[in-house]
Amino acid sequence: MKNWIALVPEFILIATVGVSVLVWMFRDKATPKTFYTIAKYGVLLVLLSSVVLYDQSFYPKIYENNPYTTLFKSFIYLGALANMSLAVRFFLSTDTASFRFYVLQEISLLFLCAAISFVDVRWLFCCLEVGFLFNYHLIMTENDEEDNMAPAKTLVRYSVLFSLATLVCAFVLSYLAGGGDFQNVAALLQKNPVPFHVYICGAFLIVSVLFKLGAAPFHFCLPTILGRTILPVSGYLALVPVLAYYAVLIILLAHVVNGIYDVLRPAMFVFAVASILVGAVGANTETNLRKMFAYVRIFAVGVVLALLIKFEQNSVFSSFIYLSVCVLTMLGVYAVFYGFKSRGEYLDSMVDVAGVSSSKPFLAAALLIFLFSLLGLPPFLGFLGLLSVVNTLVAQQNYWLIFVVLSGLVVLGAAFLRIIKIIYFDRKNLHFDRVDKGIYLTLAINLFIIAVLMINPKYLMNDIEVALWTLIQ
Amino acid sequence: MSDIPYLLIMTVLPLCGAVMVLLAQDDEKTNGRNVISVSMLTVWGSLVFILLALSHVDSSYGHMQLLEKYVWLENPEITLTLGVDAFSLLLILAVNMAALIGMWGGRHEKGCQKSCMVFALLFLSLITGLFVAADIMAFFIFFAALLFPLFMLIGVFGEVKRRAALFRFTFYSFCGVLLFFWVLVILYNHDGANLLISKISQLTLSSKTEFMVWLGIFAALLSRIPIWPFHGWIAAVYVGIKNPLIFILANMMPLTGIYGLMRFVPESVPVSMVFLATGLEIIAVITMLFIALIALINVDFKFKIFSFMMVYYIFYLMAAFFPTSQFMMNVGYSLFAFMIIFAALEVLVSYQEDECEAQKLLPEGILRLMPRLSVVFTFMIMAGIGMPLSAMFVNNFVLISALLTYNFWTGVCAVSSLAVVCVALLLEIRRRKHEVKFSVEQVSAVRDLSKKDVCFMATMMLVLILSLINPLWFIRG
Numbered sequence: 001m002k003n004w005i006a007l008v009p010e011f012i013l014i015a016t017v018g019v020s021v022l023v024w025m026f027r028d029k030a031t032p033k034t035f036y037t038i039a040k041y042g043v044l045l046v047l048l049s050s051v052v053l054y055d056q057s058f059y060p061k062i063y064e065n066n067p068y069t070t071l072f073k074s075f076i077y078l079g080a081l082a083n084m085s086l087a088v089r090f091f092l093s094t095d096t097a098s099f100r101f102y103v104l105q106e107i108s109l110l111f112l113c114a115a116i117s118f119v120d121v122r123w124l125f126c127c128l129e130v131g132f133l134f135n136y137h138l139i140m141t142e143n144d145e146e147d148n149m150a151p152a153k154t155l156v157r158y159s160v161l162f163s164l165a166t167l168v169c170a171f172v173l174s175y176l177a178g179g180g181d182f183q184n185v186a187a188l189l190q191k192n193p194v195p196f197h198v199y200i201c202g203a204f205l206i207v208s209v210l211f212k213l214g215a216a217p218f219h220f221c222l223p224t225i226l227g228r229t230i231l232p233v234s235g236y237l238a239l240v241p242v243l244a245y246y247a248v249l250i251i252l253l254a255h256v257v258n259g260i261y262d263v264l265r266p267a268m269f270v271f272a273v274a275s276i277l278v279g280a281v282g283a284n285t286e287t288n289l290r291k292m293f294a295y296v297r298i299f300a301v302g303v304v305l306a307l308l309i310k311f312e313q314n315s316v317f318s319s320f321i322y323l324s325v326c327v328l329t330m331l332g333v334y335a336v337f338y339g340f341k342s343r344g345e346y347l348d349s350m351v352d353v354a355g356v357s358s359s360k361p362f363l364a365a366a367l368l369i370f371l372f373s374l375l376g377l378p379p380f381l382g383f384l385g386l387l388s389v390v391n392t393l394v395a396q397q398n399y400w401l402i403f404v405v406l407s408g409l410v411v412l413g414a415a416f417l418r419i420i421k422i423i424y425f426d427r428k429n430l431h432f433d434r435v436d437k438g439i440y441l442t443l444a445i446n447l448f449i450i451a452v453l454m455i456n457p458k459y460l461m462n463d464i465e466v467a468l469w470t471l472i473q
Numbered sequence: 474m475s476d477i478p479y480l481l482i483m484t485v486l487p488l489c490g491a492v493m494v495l496l497a498q499d500d501e502k503t504n505g506r507n508v509i510s511v512s513m514l515t516v517w518g519s520l521v522f523i524l525l526a527l528s529h530v531d532s533s534y535g536h537m538q539l540l541e542k543y544v545w546l547e548n549p550e551i552t553l554t555l556g557v558d559a560f561s562l563l564l565i566l567a568v569n570m571a572a573l574i575g576m577w578g579g580r581h582e583k584g585c586q587k588s589c590m591v592f593a594l595l596f597l598s599l600i601t602g603l604f605v606a607a608d609i610m611a612f613f614i615f616f617a618a619l620l621f622p623l624f625m626l627i628g629v630f631g632e633v634k635r636r637a638a639l640f641r642f643t644f645y646s647f648c649g650v651l652l653f654f655w656v657l658v659i660l661y662n663h664d665g666a667n668l669l670i671s672k673i674s675q676l677t678l679s680s681k682t683e684f685m686v687w688l689g690i691f692a693a694l695l696s697r698i699p700i701w702p703f704h705g706w707i708a709a710v711y712v713g714i715k716n717p718l719i720f721i722l723a724n725m726m727p728l729t730g731i732y733g734l735m736r737f738v739p740e741s742v743p744v745s746m747v748f749l750a751t752g753l754e755i756i757a758v759i760t761m762l763f764i765a766l767i768a769l770i771n772v773d774f775k776f777k778i779f780s781f782m783m784v785y786y787i788f789y790l791m792a793a794f795f796p797t798s799q800f801m802m803n804v805g806y807s808l809f810a811f812m813i814i815f816a817a818l819e820v821l822v823s824y825q826e827d828e829c830e831a832q833k834l835l836p837e838g839i840l841r842l843m844p845r846l847s848v849v850f851t852f853m854i855m856a857g858i859g860m861p862l863s864a865m866f867v868n869n870f871v872l873i874s875a876l877l878t879y880n881f882w883t884g885v886c887a888v889s890s891l892a893v894v895c896v897a898l899l900l901e902i903r904r905r906k907h908e909v910k911f912s913v914e915q916v917s918a919v920r921d922l923s924k925k926d927v928c929f930m931a932t933m934m935l936v937l938i939l940s941l942i943n944p945l946w947f948i949r950g
Binding site: 357361368372375376377378379380383386387388390391394395402406409410413414417420421424425457458461 | 545546547549588613614615617618620621624625628629640643644647648650651654655658659661662
């Protein structure tokens, strides 16, 4: 029985794209604010309808909504909304067209969120791959320099290869299982013994998601792309899709590849450790702030994978807490980046932001708080994330992984000290522009959320846990 | 027993003060007066609550009283427990009084801006939290959180020139925090609950785990104390601080490490950590002698004060390894007087240095031009070297006797170090009282302490004398 009501959020998103296109075509004086307003109200409506229809399913064997999918969709929409509100300041101050960015972001959201709800591997990966390939167009937004196009082209080449291979695997598994829904594919992967080609196909689905997450060694293009794209795109790619890919990874591990996961575990260990090391060391080698935080994101992905090596309730819960805290903190970091501006140019080099604390003390202090939080120091929110991670790893008796995570944090600490030194103690090289009040407002909201969650972590640590249990059970 | 959550109020009050300071008007007209008034009022308020809390506790060591429990997390289950004994309350009182002296002394400093005071009060709130933490999680949270305001105070407002040392110091402190965190999680998972600090030594751990846990605790807490191998950069950072308030607050950091060791290290040292304790004792004695000798030859008075602090801190640290806790309250009383003396000395030295700089004078004979300051300064130095002017006199005597009884050669080395650092201070006072001919302009230009300053310092001197007469005068029973 098809329940079309369940697709209302998706229809609203499509309608938002349609309205944006119509305005772009027929309205003469469409400013960046116009497209932002359309996108903002569209995504807000989508968020609202997703929450209201949290348990409505379109067709139970293909497209299902439940508290778990709604939780992730809500986070994704909220992250996208925050990024959109920051992005409009960029487009207004640089006087560039925003139509392409907002429309592509809406399309990307449509595919990413749809992928979370599909319970059929074919549909899931079709959405995921299309959504991922759309990133190429996002990367190219207002970005026509030859130097900047090269990494995007490399990424798209690998992405197409991965997408094709993943789709082949998904369809082969569906064909062999007699259907693409999770139950059939999981039953196929639980047969004893699992045929080698089936095992390879199942493993490749996971590898494909790891590629999208940017786990090492698939991270090769990520720092360059996040460093070279325009700030709104960089912010979106750094913060939003990672939540969708993570949600899909958990769904696959819980419902699809659980039969072969014991064999995949050593590979997951390698990906996790490699990501932690690459993230921590890479951050120390960078002088571009956005690239540096791309490595921090790789580090965070590594920690998440480290937790998922032993897939159980606590590891899902801890990895989710850690990822949420990281995304929230990184959102704050990106809000600070929007404040780093000199003569209309957004700054991303460490040398350029030298001495920023003298003229923008609140911006510098906010960045300092976010850095301390990312290192997991109390009394900042990051401590909750780290506590959850290490607690789970100790319970799993994974002492070596704790050692790797803590060592990684020490190395990351050295990179952050470099930033602190530059923003606080080096001589100012540039005159910094006035910071938009909206950026201070975003920072204040972010810090307020961090403070509330730290004082009363119940909202993060207990209430969300209930939603996550629906997946595992 | 009282139902008033004294400990929470004591911890949160400076934080509220920080918010009030943030909201206080601060422009050219007020010239920072509002900020300093709100800050000092906050500390006075804290002192009232500390004294009230003291009236509700008995004078024993290690018996946690006024216990308060706050459920912080349900999964993992973490309930934070606050509790104090007379020892921790004495330290909180001392820290607050030292901060008050620092604020008084630093109120005319240019660097004493609104943001500096906000971080100073934040630091005070967190260090109070550390002293009232009765369980390992609460202790860790405050232990780690102190790093943030300290870094801001030293790095941004401290005008430290040796920045490389500052970064090394921060980095190693951060490593210490992570080590402590590692220990915390191991202990939490071992027992399945947040442990009270006093219970840690009673845990039955495998020899490997016990070794890891104690090594982690030792290394983490020692990263805050300037003994080898951490002595170099800590000295470089602390001595370079110009603002007296920040100097005083920064020099409280080793106290957190020493307090931690006193609380964590049990009376009967576990077998696996005997060599750690012995090794630490040897290193501590060598560091003590080393710092004392440098103080003797160094001409910088700031370094002498730093050495005076560190030698005494290490002396108190040795008491943590006594095979009994009966001398801990002596450490508490002595530390109480010591903190006030050190803070007053720092403020007085800063005052002299500012005058020397303003009038382009050398420190030789400067005290001759400042008779009021000379009296207060001499009193503080005399009290600091252990003359019968404060609680340091009796209690240091008891501690030295105990040290000589339990380990004669360690005691001899410690006493020698104390003697050397005292000689260094006396030589400095002689230098500053040395007869030098000043011009009439110089005599009239140099400003002595104001009457207000003298009244303030006289109050502190009175507190010190009272602490000599009866160190327990404010404690019930």
